[in-house]
Amino acid sequence: MNAMENLEKQLICPICLEMFTKPVVILPCQHNLCRKCANDVFTASNPYLPTRGGSLASGGRFRCPSCRHEVVLDRHGVYGLQRNLLVENIIDMFKQETSSSSSSTPATERKEESPMCDVHEEEKINIYCMTHGVPTCSMCKVFGAHKDCEVAPISSIYQTKKSELSDGIAMMVGNNDRMQGIVSQLEEACRAIEENGRRQKTLVCEKFDLLYSVLEGKKREMSQKVTVEQEEKLNYIRGLNKKYGDHLEESCKMVEQGIQTMEEPEMALFLQNTKPLLKKLTDACSTAHLDKVERGYENMDHFSVEFTKEGRALKSLDFLQDDEDEDEDEEEGEGEEAGGAVTTPLQQQSAST
Incomplete structure (x- = not known):
């Protein structure tokens, strides 16, 4: 019985937490998933890829839920993953074995231990109080603290x-x-x-x-x-x-x-x-408390400079002539204007801020 339970744990899908359903696909990291669960994870990781018949058919990528290894798919998408026929055969044999074992099990099966009520120590906890959201016993419902509460069978709440x-x-x-x-x-x-x-x-x-x-x-x-x-x-x-x-x-x-x-x-x-x-x-x-990076935040193109005009002004500079006082004054004025015109987008941005 313990060996069968250990085997059943190995046949549980990490997504749906149920036994693998056919077809079972094997990821490159050697972990297994139901094809439907693999498709669900793929859809959640690639929300903007085109779909075909309600499922993703083109290439993409997602991460294995067991080891976080990145799975890169070809143009066939999830349908391009190889089926794990060995696991599927083991599941078939496991189901056959469990069905045969259940048919041959005696009527007096071993009962699992159940926790007892803290108030009524001889009563097992067998119902669920909907009002307070806690499991309790039948005596608490009839005579105890939960007699006016709404209750439900513990099995139905368990499944929910x-x-x-x-x-x-x-x-x-x-x-x-x-x-x-x-x-x-x-x-x-x-x-x-x-x-x-x-x-x-x-x-x-x-x-x-x-x-x-x-x-x-x-x-x-x-x-x-x-x-x-x-x-x-x-x-x-x-x-x-x-x-x-x-x-x-x-x-x-x-x-x-x-x-x-x-x-x-x-x-x-x-x-x-x-x-x-x-x-x-x-x-x-909830990730509402985490900041989001604005589009283009990493861009630093605003640190650009252009000195074409200033370069032409510097190339036009020449030695001053002693016999051209007026031209000297004019050239000095032009030089000051050229020097004052050396502005960059960074300077403009700094001045505006």
Whole structure:
């Protein structure tokens, strides 16, 4: 019996938490999923891909819910994954064995231990109080604290709460996939900011080198501004990345806790642990407290300079002639105008702020 129970645990899908349903697909990481569950995870991770017949048919990617390994699909989508015929055959043999065992089981089966009521120590907990949301015993309903409460059979509430927990776990798995995608985007944004910062600083240095030592101070100033904004953006993205990473890690722990709770065979204990866990799952699914990066936040193209006009003015400079006092004055005035015209978009932006 223990061997069959251990085998059944190995045949449980990590998404629907039920025994695998045909066809069973095998992922590149060697983990298995029901094809329908794989398609559901794929749909949640790729909401904008075109669909065919209600399911995704084109290539895409998603992460294995068991090990977080990234699964890259070809143009056939989920239908391109290989079926695990060995697991399907094991499921068929398991079902045949369990059906034959159940038919030959004696009528006096072993009864599982059930928790007893704290108030009526000789009474088993066999009903569920809908008013207070706790399992209790029949004596509490007749004579005790729950005599005026609405109650229901514990088996029906067990199935309802188990379905709610299963849905919550599936929602959390999908939410974790989305957060993993956000974390990947944030990491890519960090790389883009670093690359854009390096490129813009190089361009700024090249522009300023044309003006030699006259503009060396300005070059250092603008390069410093690029560096400051780069660090500010990187610090913000890294901080946001850490928040999403911490939220993802906490969500994964809740998923593991939920899966462990799903394995609780005793209905009353399961119901005692489910209510706070469902609330935690609901709270953890919310990412409203996490900031979102605005589109183009990593762009640093506004650090651009253009010195074509100033370059022409500098090239037109020449030695002053002693016999051309008036021309000298005019050239000095033109030189001052040319020097005052060296403005950049960064200066304009600084003046406006």
